[in-house]
Amino acid sequence: xxxxxxxxxxxxxxxxxxxxxxxxxxxxxxxxxxxxxxxxxxxxxxxxxxxxxxxxxxxxxxxxxxxxxxxxxxxxxxxxxxxxxxxxxxxxxxxxxxxxxxxxxxxxxxxxxxxxxxxxxxxxxxxxxxxxxxxxxxxxxxxxxxxxxxxxxxxxxxxxxxxxxxxxxxxxxxxxxxxxxxxxxxxxxxxxxxxxxxxxxxxxxxxxxxxxxxxxxxxxxxxxxxxxxxxxxxxxxxxxxxxxxxxxxxxxxxxxxxxxxxxxxxxxxxxxxxxxxxxxxxxxxxxxxxxxxxxxxxxxxxxxxxxxxxxxxxxxxxxxxxxxxxxxxxxxxxxxxxxx
Numbered sequence: 001x002x003x004x005x006x007x008x009x010x011x012x013x014x015x016x017x018x019x020x021x022x023x024x025x026x027x028x029x030x031x032x033x034x035x036x037x038x039x040x041x042x043x044x045x046x047x048x049x050x051x052x053x054x055x056x057x058x059x060x061x062x063x064x065x066x067x068x069x070x071x072x073x074x075x076x077x078x079x080x081x082x083x084x085x086x087x088x089x090x091x092x093x094x095x096x097x098x099x100x101x102x103x104x105x106x107x108x109x110x111x112x113x114x115x116x117x118x119x120x121x122x123x124x125x126x127x128x129x130x131x132x133x134x135x136x137x138x139x140x141x142x143x144x145x146x147x148x149x150x151x152x153x154x155x156x157x158x159x160x161x162x163x164x165x166x167x168x169x170x171x172x173x174x175x176x177x178x179x180x181x182x183x184x185x186x187x188x189x190x191x192x193x194x195x196x197x198x199x200x201x202x203x204x205x206x207x208x209x210x211x212x213x214x215x216x217x218x219x220x221x222x223x224x225x226x227x228x229x230x231x232x233x234x235x236x237x238x239x240x241x242x243x244x245x246x247x248x249x250x251x252x253x254x255x256x257x258x259x260x261x262x263x264x265x266x267x268x269x270x271x272x273x274x275x276x277x278x279x280x281x282x283x284x285x286x287x288x289x290x291x292x293x294x295x296x297x298x299x300x301x302x303x304x305x306x307x308x309x310x311x312x313x314x315x316x317x318x319x320x321x322x323x324x325x326x327x328x329x330x331x332x333x334x335x336x337x338x339x340x
Contacts, residue, residue, distance in 0.1 A: 008033075008204055011105045024085060024113055025078025032316060033077055033169065035178035037069050039319035040201055044180040046326040052266065053195070055184040065131060065179050072127035073172060076139045079121025080146045080168070086114035088149050091227035097220055106318030126174065132182035135175050139191045142171040159232040196265045200258055204318060207252045210317030211245035212311040218242075218304035221295065238291035239300075249283040256318075270328070274321040282314035311316045 014020070045057045045065075083091065085103050093104035102108045108116075113209035121143045158164075177198035178185065185194045193199070217224060217231045218238055224231040229320030233241040256275025259267040285307035293301050 008211050012100065012107075020107045021116065021141050023102050024082040024108070024116060025074070026081040027074070027078065029081070030074050030077045031127045032312060033172045034070050034073050036201065036205060036319050037172035037314055038066050039323050040173035040176035040198055041065050041069060041180045042323045043197065044177055044195075046196075046323070050326075050329060053181075053184070055181065057180070059171070062180075063314065065176075068127060068131060069135075069176050069179050072124045072139065073175060075120040075124025076080040076143055077124075077172075079117040079124060080143045082113050082117030083121065083143075083147050084117075084151045085115065086088065086110045087147075089113075091229070092188050094227050095220075095223045095323060097223060099283070116237070118232045128179065131179040132185065134185060134190050134193065135178040135182070138171050138178060142168045142175070145171075157231060159230045159235040161230070162213045162232075163210050166206050166213075169209055170202045170205035173198050173205070177201070196262075197267060200255065200265065200267060203254070203255055205315065207248050208311065208315050211248045212308065212315075214241050214245050215286070215289070215308035215311060218289065218291075218301045219308055221301055242286070242289050242291050245286050245289070246283075249279065249286050253279045268322070268328075270325045271322050274325065275318060278314060278317055278321065282310055285310040 007014055015023075039061065044053065045062045047053045048055050048057045052262050085101055088098070089103045089110035090280060092101050098104070103110050103113050106235040125139035125143060128139050146165070146168035150161065150168055154161040154165050174193065175192050177195070185192065187194075214232055217233050221233065221238070225234040232244065253276065256279050257272050258265050259269045259272045263269070285303075289301070289303045289307055293303055296302055
């Protein structure tokens with residue numbers, strides 16, 4: 001009997017506490033978040049090595065910051081996910097995508113998921129005080145926003161839940177940059193990170209989140225409606241959902257052109273070319289989604305699934321592309337324009 005068949009008939013055997021805790025944290029989801037944070041650190045330190053930022057950073061500093069950020073960020077984000085499973089304990093058993101999570105399977109109680117989530121979220125966010133209070137601030141902000149604003153307030157009340165809630169998922173680059181820039185950001189304003197670059201990272205993830213998640217909602221058509229979650233496709237229909245997804249793709253395209261229109265941002269001009277190519281590649285998958293496409297045997301929309309999985313690669317490659325460009329010495333890019 002395979003896992004799906006077994007899950008359809010009842011609960012799965014207890015997998016052991018280590019696996020239960022890892023599933024509560026949703027580690028596979030967290031990996032992409034940590035990639036964006038690590039890339040922000042690398043971009044900061046590479047620009048510093050090119051003397052484009054007024055700070056000295058050694059490779060030891062870089063490795064230490066990355067290590068601490070990955071550990072602390074994984075704990076804080078994982079804690080948020082666990083708390084979310086506590087709050088969604090009433091609806092998770094009724095959706096195919098979530099019914100095999102630890103709480104609906106009875107592997108841990110909802111209260112146990114809450115306690116575990118609170119402990120690791122607070123501990124993980126507190127670790128950022130070892131590098132800078134602004135990194136800790138944005139980590140605590142992310143946890144609080146995800147739990148209180150998205151999970152508890154927005155998710156069950158508005159079809160724009162994922163748009164506003166996406167703010168929480170867009171904070172890892174802010175956290176990573178603040179951790180790397182710890183010796184050069186003296187302002188008491190938490191929004192002042194010494195450069196607009198981390199905010200471009202932030203907006204990239206913020207604009208990316210709606211078409212990414214709506215593609216998943218289309219792919220899983222009907223599941224959120226069953227539990228009265230007002231996802232956009234369930235409330236406004238698939239045509240409206242695809243239309244709004246296209247709007248966000250246009251915003252992503254414009255964001256990639258920031259180095260062209262705002263050279264003082266400090267973003268390498270070469271990144272604009274790479275970002276444009278990657279965004280067109282991703283946007284094509286969104287334009288390919290047919291709201292009237294015939295569902296497969298599982299009631300899912302195949303082209304929406306393709307867009308969802310392509311979006312994961314897109315976000316990772318956009319960040320990696322910026323890191324790769326920042327490795328190149330600025331004088332080699334003189335014919336393309338200034339780095340900052």
